[in-house]
Amino acid sequence: MKAFVYILFSEKLNRFYSGITTLEVDQRIQNHINKVYGKFNFTQKADDWILFHFIECQDLPQARKIEIHIKKMKSSTYLRNLAKYPEMSDKLLIKFKS
Template sequence: MISFVYILFSEKMNRFYTGITTLSIKERLENHIKKKYSRLNFTHKAEDWKLVWELECISYSQARKIEIHIKKMKSKVYIQNLLKYPEMKRKLQSQFHE
């Protein structure tokens, strides 16, 4: 099943959010903005989320591995490099292939 890893950014919070979905990115973003998820969800804290990065994956498993990798980096600089260097997408896809 095709899945996506995505990164959102909130100017209000000056924070990034990394997630995965099997929905369309547009639908998932709308759900975050409309706060359709639990109040405990991190994205519930702001309403100005913007999609800044996305990566299509061949499976949910691959997407999950990439999401975990990005989150484990715990680095704004790493995310900024993902935004700056598009070739990093191919590296992630090959590093976390099925």
Template sequence: MASVYILYSKRLNRFYTGSCHEIKLRIDQHLEKLYKNSFTAKTDDWELFFSIENIEYRQARHIEKHIKKMKSKQYIFNQ
């Protein structure tokens, strides 16, 4: 099973949307800056804003792409 999630950084006032198989592990990777050149490595104050868990990976990717395509904080807040 998989998850889609939205992280929020107060410092950057930005959201990050992703999908994964193990949400806790993936969020820890973001906070530990495992991928040094990634967007989430810019700060370490990411908080889980929203998640949908226990769905098929294909569905999680579809939801992630849809959210990213909207490119809107207002869209995220309205969900």
């Protein structure tokens, strides 16, 4: 089952949010915007989330490893570079191959 790592951006908060899903990415974003995930979810703080970048993975375990790596980086510059340089995403897919 394919999975995705996705990165959202809110201009209102000037913040990024990264997550994983087995749903289609557009559907997952709509769930965040429509506040499907409960009132204590971080994405509830804004309603202007846009898809900034996504990586299609082989499966959920690979997506989870890449998501953890991205979150450990704690860097908006790193996230911007992921979107700017596609080879970075390709290298992550190789590094965290299931």
